[in-house]
Every structure is written in C-alpha cells, then in structure tokens.
Amino acid sequence: MKILHLSTHDIGGGAARAAYRLHTGLRDIGLQSQMLVHEKYSNDRTVIAPEIRLFQGIAKAKLTLEALPLKFYRQKQNTPFFIQWLPDRVIPKVAQINPDIINLHWISAGFMQIETFTKLKRPLVWTLHDMWGFTGGCHVTGECDRYKVSCGACPQLNSSNEWDLSRWVWQRKLKAWKNLNLTLVSPSHWLAQCARSSTLFQNLRIEVIPHGLDSQKYRPINQHFAREALNLPQDKKLILFGAIQATSDKNKGFHLLVPALQELSQSGWKDDLEVVIFGASQTENSPELGFKTHYLGHFHDDISLATVYSAVDLMLVPSLQESFGQTASESLACGTPVVAFNSTGLKDIVDHQQNGYLAKPYEVKDFVKGITWALENEQRLQKLSFYAREKAEREFTLELQARRYSALFQEILIQ
Known part of the structure; x- marks a missing residue:
C-alpha cells in the first residue's frame, strides 16, 4: 500500500x-508513506x-x-482566509508517485486549487x-455558523453581502467536491x-x-x-503558556490569560509562582502579568519542547477554538497537567480534575480557580501528573494513531 500525504509544509x-x-x-x-509538500523544512528524503529555486520563488509569488x-x-x-483559486502543479507530481491512497492535510496557502481534488x-x-x-x-469560525448553510455575509471579511467572496468559495467547493x-x-x-453539521460535509463518512x-x-x-x-528557578512553582504566535494569535487566548494571571497574582501566589512563555519573545509592549515572566522564544524540535513541558508544574491552554490542541497532549505526555476551557477539541485531551482542569468557557475567574486548584495541593498535583502521562500513553501514541489510519486505509482500498 503506497500512501501519499499532501500538505502545504512538512514541519x-x-x-x-x-x-x-x-x-x-x-x-x-512498515508502511510505504511519502509526503508531497509546497515548502519543505526538514531534510527527510521521503518528503x-x-x-529548483525558481519554482520556490514562483510559489511565494503565487501566494x-x-x-x-x-x-x-x-x-x-x-485572520487566515484562503481562496485557493490559482492553478497548481500537483497532478503531474501525484501521477509520478502513483500512490494507492492520498491523505490530504492542511493544503491552503496556494498549494492546491479547490478544483484539483477531482483530478x-x-x-x-x-x-x-x-x-x-x-x-x-x-480556518477558525469563531461564533459564526454560516458554514451550516452556504456562507456569505462573512464576518471575517466584514461583509454584509450574501454573495460575497466567501459564498463564491463555498459554491466552488460544493460544485467540485460533490x-x-x-x-x-x-x-x-x-x-x-x-463537519457533520456543515452543508459541504454532512453526507460524508467522518472518523x-x-x-x-x-x-x-x-x-x-x-x-x-x-x-x-533552561536557566529557570528551582524554588518556584512554574506555569507555562505557549503556542506558535502565542501572544499575537487571538485564538490562542492570550487576551484571556493576561487578566487571569493578574487576578491570580492578587490572591497570594505572587511570591511563589513564576510564568514561562514559549512561542513569543518579550517586547517593550509586553503586558504586565503580575508575575516574573520568562520568555523563552521559539522552539522547533521535540526534545527542546519536552524539556520545557517537564520544567514546569502546570500548562495553561486558554484557546478559544482548537481542532485538537497538540500543546495540551504534548504537555500531558511529559507528565504536566493542563488547565484549559471546557470547549472544542481540548475536551478530548483534558479530563476534568483527573489530569487537569476544564474551566467554564471563557470565564477568567474559573480559569484562575483551575490554576489554584491544581497547584495548591502537592499530593493532588502529583496525581494529576501521573494520570496525565497515563492518558497520553493510552490514547496519543504515534503507533496507535498509525495503526488506526492503516486499518482505515485498508478498509477503503478493499471497498
């Protein structure tokens, strides 16, 4: 079985x-898997x-x-908004590789035209x-649910026109993918x-x-x-926040974390607790969080990230919407409990008061309560840590994921 993954980037x-x-x-x-990507950052020969630099330059101009x-x-x-309307060079490459099955991933940023799917x-x-x-x-709808009908009058475009760009993109998908x-x-x-509630995918099989x-x-x-x-203090409780574009991407919830930490600092923790942030650097405009804060910058490898997760006592994930929430699963795997909001994909990762705390969406006071609850009792914190690692080993290992996908691919191919 030859598997080909299509993804805008590899890592x-x-x-x-x-x-x-x-x-x-x-x-x-033991499966034969390759990746075809728009831009490659690894040195993996299977990607x-x-x-040719000319093609790479064309790719940037195309964007x-x-x-x-x-x-x-x-x-x-x-916010990210992709139309995918320009032609691409995917089909000749796919024909050359000749896979049995294709696994699509994140294919925006000009990698694949919507109409290419059918080819x-x-x-x-x-x-x-x-x-x-x-x-x-x-990519993130927020409070909008117009995808359940036919889009149009898109709030992210700040449009009141029913037949705006979002409707045109939606119509192209409907026609091309039916x-x-x-x-x-x-x-x-x-x-x-x-996905099941959307008009585009409501009749498809979803696993x-x-x-x-x-x-x-x-x-x-x-x-x-x-x-x-990491040159972090040994005598303090440390809490962690981090993501790609951690402080600038509104969806990651930094605007909710700031008042939560400021409130926490007024409740007796100021001298015992410090904050660690990755995925951002400190600037002159960085807000006062109420605690000494260590900005670690960006990490791009697994070992460094595992070291960060292991160095702290608690991971904070105040995201508004997460399709899954890999920082949460990575943290659990390192034995570090997670405080998040009881919403979206994070509900599948964090088990309330077992390996972390799920606060009422998007209530800052309950988020603060969750941090306090996790940290105030050392024996409780150790139990949360144990069950964090146990959950990751039970449900999030790479081998388990791969075998689930393998079974799905085989079932599809014999139909």
Whole structure:
C-alpha cells in the first residue's frame, strides 16, 4: 500500500507537524508513506518538494496573487482566509508517485486549487486540521455558523453581502467536491460534529482519530535538570503558556490569560509562582502579568519542547477554538497537567480534575480557580501528573494513531 500525504509544509506549523508525525508513524509500522509538500523544512528524503529555486520563488509569488481578491475587503479581520483559486502543479507530481491512497492535510496557502481534488483519481482521506474544508475560506469560525448553510455575509471579511467572496468559495467547493471518493478524519469529536453539521460535509463518512506523538521524545524529564537546562528557578512553582504566535494569535487566548494571571497574582501566589512563555519573545509592549515572566522564544524540535513541558508544574491552554490542541497532549505526555476551557477539541485531551482542569468557557475567574486548584495541593498535583502521562500513553501514541489510519486505509482500498 503506497500512501501519499499532501500538505502545504512538512514541519512548519502545528498542522504540518501533525501530518509529518503521522507520516513517520506509518513508516515506523512498515508502511510505504511519502509526503508531497509546497515548502519543505526538514531534510527527510521521503518528503518531496520543488527543489529548483525558481519554482520556490514562483510559489511565494503565487501566494501574493492568491490574496489579491481579498484586497476588495479592506475592513477584513486579520485572520487566515484562503481562496485557493490559482492553478497548481500537483497532478503531474501525484501521477509520478502513483500512490494507492492520498491523505490530504492542511493544503491552503496556494498549494492546491479547490478544483484539483477531482483530478487526483485516487481514494481520498482528508485529515481535518481546522475548519477550512467546510467554510467559505476561513480556518477558525469563531461564533459564526454560516458554514451550516452556504456562507456569505462573512464576518471575517466584514461583509454584509450574501454573495460575497466567501459564498463564491463555498459554491466552488460544493460544485467540485460533490462526487468525491472522500473520507474525513477529525482529531476531535468537536471538529467532527462541526463537519457533520456543515452543508459541504454532512453526507460524508467522518472518523475520529486523535493526533499522535512520539511518547519516547515527549516524556517526563527530571524537573531539576530541565530547569537547569533552561536557566529557570528551582524554588518556584512554574506555569507555562505557549503556542506558535502565542501572544499575537487571538485564538490562542492570550487576551484571556493576561487578566487571569493578574487576578491570580492578587490572591497570594505572587511570591511563589513564576510564568514561562514559549512561542513569543518579550517586547517593550509586553503586558504586565503580575508575575516574573520568562520568555523563552521559539522552539522547533521535540526534545527542546519536552524539556520545557517537564520544567514546569502546570500548562495553561486558554484557546478559544482548537481542532485538537497538540500543546495540551504534548504537555500531558511529559507528565504536566493542563488547565484549559471546557470547549472544542481540548475536551478530548483534558479530563476534568483527573489530569487537569476544564474551566467554564471563557470565564477568567474559573480559569484562575483551575490554576489554584491544581497547584495548591502537592499530593493532588502529583496525581494529576501521573494520570496525565497515563492518558497520553493510552490514547496519543504515534503507533496507535498509525495503526488506526492503516486499518482505515485498508478498509477503503478493499471497498
């Protein structure tokens, strides 16, 4: 069985890392898996990408052209919105590789035209990494549910026109994908339910398979050693927040974390607790959090991230919407409990008061209560840590994910 994964990147971003992990997991259990990507960041020979610099330059220019229709929406929100309207070079590459089955991943940013799906001529499995597949262009819908009808009057475009750009994109998807041999895989029950409620995907088969991780890389490391390696204090409780674009991406919830930490600092923790942040650097405009804060910058490898998770006592994930929430699963694998809101994909990862705390969405006071509850009793914290690692080993290993996908691929191919 030859498997080909289509992904905009291999390891550049959360969705890409999830796709690459699945690819390596499938190879680890003996399957023939390759990736075809728009931009390659790894040195993995099983990942295929344009090698000629001219093609790489064309790819960057294409991304600029892709965004041209958005220029008509000058009040558009600063959120990702992809139209996928320009032609691509995917089909000749796929024909050359000649896979038995194709696993789509995050294919935005100009990688694949919407109409290319029908030309792939293979059984398709699409791993959903966000909501773009069933919307008119956005990746995170927020409070909008117009994808359940036909999009249009898009709030992210700040449009009141029913026949706006989002409706055009939605109509193209409806026309191009109506007869696809397509199976969807969602990493969480929440995202699966969103897909089932959409007009584009309501009649498709949708399976739930959580994202996997290498539990030998993401594992508890001696906390004293981890703190020493990162130059963090040994005599404080440490709480962690981090993500790609941690402080600038509104969906990651930093705007909710700031008042939560400020309130926490007024409740007797100021001298005993410090904050650690990765995925961002301190600037002159960084807000006062009420605690001494260690900005660690960006990490791009698993071992460094596992060291960060292991160095702290508690991970905070105040995201508004997560299709899954890999920082939460990575943290659990390192034996670090998680406080998050009881919403979206994080509900599949964090078990309330077993390996963390799920606060009422999006109540800052209850989020503070969760932090306090987890940290105030050392014996409780140790139990949360034990069950965090236990959950990751039971449900989020790479081998388990790979074998679930393998079974699904085989079932599809024999139909």
